[in-house]
Amino acid sequence: MKVTVFGIGYVGLVQAAVLASVGHDVVCVDIDQAKVDNLKKGLIPIYEPGLTPLVEETYKSGLLNFTTDAKAGVEHGDVQFIAVGTPPDEDGSADLKYVVTVAETIATHMTNAKIVINKSTVPVGTADKVTAKITSVLATRKVELEFNVVSNPEFLKEGAAVSDCKKPDRIVIGTDSEDVKEAMRELYAPFNRNHERIIFMDVRSAELTKYAANCMLATKISFMNEMSNLAELLGADIEAVRHGIGSDSRIGYQFIYPGCGYGGSCFPKDVQALVQTAHKVNYKPALLEAVESVNFHQKKKLFTHLHNHFSGDLAGKTIAIWGLSFKPQTDDMREAPARELMEALWQAGAIVQAYDPEAMEECQRIYGTRNDLTLAGTKESALKNADALVICTEWSQFKAPDFDTIAQQLNNKVLIDGRNLFEPSSMKKKGFTYYAIGRGESVKKV
Numbered sequence: 029m030k031v032t033v034f035g036i037g038y039v040g041l042v043q044a045a046v047l048a049s050v051g052h053d054v055v056c057v058d059i060d061q062a063k064v065d066n067l068k069k070g071l072i073p074i075y076e077p078g079l080t081p082l083v084e085e086t087y088k089s090g091l092l093n094f095t096t097d098a099k100a101g102v103e104h105g106d107v108q109f110i111a112v113g114t115p116p117d118e119d120g121s122a123d124l125k126y127v128v129t130v131a132e133t134i135a136t137h138m139t140n141a142k143i144v145i146n147k148s149t150v151p152v153g154t155a156d157k158v159t160a161k162i163t164s165v166l167a168t169r170k171v172e173l174e175f176n177v178v179s180n181p182e183f184l185k186e187g188a189a190v191s192d193c194k195k196p197d198r199i200v201i202g203t204d205s206e207d208v209k210e211a212m213r214e215l216y217a218p219f220n221r222n223h224e225r226i227i228f229m230d231v232r233s234a235e236l237t238k239y240a241a242n243c244m245l246a247t248k249i250s251f252m253n254e255m256s257n258l259a260e261l262l263g264a265d266i267e268a269v270r271h272g273i274g275s276d277s278r279i280g281y282q283f284i285y286p287g288c289g290y291g292g293s294c295f296p297k298d299v300q301a302l303v304q305t306a307h308k309v310n311y312k313p314a315l316l317e318a319v320e321s322v323n324f325h326q327k328k329k330l331f332t333h334l335h336n337h338f339s340g341d342l343a344g345k346t347i348a349i350w351g352l353s354f355k356p357q358t359d360d361m362r363e364a365p366a367r368e369l370m371e372a373l374w375q376a377g378a379i380v381q382a383y384d385p386e387a388m389e390e391c392q393r394i395y396g397t398r399n400d401l402t403l404a405g406t407k408e409s410a411l412k413n414a415d416a417l418v419i420c421t422e423w424s425q426f427k428a429p430d431f432d433t434i435a436q437q438l439n440n441k442v443l444i445d446g447r448n449l450f451e452p453s454s455m456k457k458k459g460f461t462y463y464a465i466g467r468g469e470s471v472k473k474v
């Protein structure tokens with residue numbers, strides 16, 4: 029099928045490359061000229077396992093193309109994906125300006141029937157807004173053309189985006205049109221061979237499904253973080269509790285890790301956006317508000333440990349940070365706990381020496397060059413003469429480090445572990461002052 033994807037980000041680029049890899053003829057449109065130029069040279073703007081060879085291969089085959097020419101993009105695809113960002117605006121609602129702009133672009137240039145697929149995460153009712161925008165532009169152009177707006181939310185996980193897209197758990201499609209259902213079956217047939225993955229529903233339910241999924245996951249994280257705070261106060265070990273509850277098949281082990289709070293481009297903004305959606309229909313989403321509030325406080329936890337350990341005097345201290353991305357296997361630092369920590373440290377006059385396997389360029393892009401930030405070439409060099417080490421992201425290479433090297437390089441054997449990678453008793457034996465999340469004996473009461 030001829031497919032156009034608007035927005036070459038984490039979702040758009042992965043989706044486009046995966047669709048091209050099974051034989052669809054895909055054109056990607058973005059407003060970022062540099063991004064398009066780089067992609068044509070084989071420079072992939074994001075780190076995502078397996079993405080670079082997939083893009084190279086599909087670009088070479090001619091089935092994946094990149095352009096800033098929106099008119100050419102609209103002409104190309106019978107199917108037009110909208111995969112642009114939906115960032116939070118001032119009150120936390122999803123800002124739909126990029127989505128609406130693409131709808132306007134499609135309506136301005138279309139000359140035949142189109143299926144417009146909303147892949148961006150958008151509030152319930154957005155398909156109606158996109159439909160209204162296209163209708164009004166077509167009316168201004170005085171042309172009558174058939175189009176359908178479909179909700180097809182994306183559930184990929186950054187860090188596993190390519191495999192998630194190739195083997196989705198489910199393909200949610202919100203539409204009432206039988207013709208559109210048939211076209212969507214054809215589009216996704218290569219991903220639907222093993223068993224039926226397509227779940228058809230009405231548009232509003234599809235839009236809500238995406239928020240419900242992310243809010244459920246965020247709830248699991250905040251629930252565990254709340255339990256970890258209680259464990260600290262009650263002298264219990266959250267890791268024992270985690271095993272104890274995960275063994276119940278109704279609860280399960282997945283996604284119940286306590287930590288330094290959720291980040292990324294999705295959970296924080298999607299929880300906030302659904303809270304705002306609820307307010308708009310005069311509903312108080314008490315649970316979602318609590319999920320957000322627990323996370324807000326949890327993201328301050330690592331700094332609090334440091335602040336308490338150094339009795340509030342962080343000025344001039346050097347803090348080593350391992351892990352900048354919001355989770356492993358990505359370079360995405362949007363809303364990452366490491367950012368909250370670094371910014372609080374700078375505010376307190378501390379110096380940061382950071383290392384991340386993939387997110388250093390992104391960190392440089394966000395913060396530029398500053399005297400109180402050193403981006404170290406290796407995880408070991410980040411430790412040199414630092415007064416403490418903080419682990420923000422659970423990259424594999426941080427899970428079994430050489431503790432002798434850590435002890436030698438640091439000025440003080442202080443380790444703050446935002447991901448509970450180590451056993452408090454064994455860290456104590458090694459002579460470290462070790463703070464983790466919700467682990468009874470690691471807590472320093474103040």
Ligand SMILES: NC(=O)c1ccc[n+]([C@@H]2O[C@H](COP(=O)([O-])OP(=O)(O)OC[C@H]3O[C@@H](n4cnc5c(N)ncnc54)[C@H](O)[C@@H]3O)[C@@H](O)[C@H]2O)c1
Binds near residue numbers: 035036060111150
């Ligand atoms: N990142 C994820 O893990 C993930 C997962 C599922 C769903 N989503 C949702 O998918 C959407 C996109 O997220 P993302 O992380 O890929 O965003 P992103 O910020 O990485 O990429 C968005 C891209 O859209 C481009 N763009 C903006 N306006 C445009 C226009 N008028 N025409 C063409 N391109 C335009 C930008 O230049 C950018 O390259 C969001 O709604 C997000 O919530 C993201």
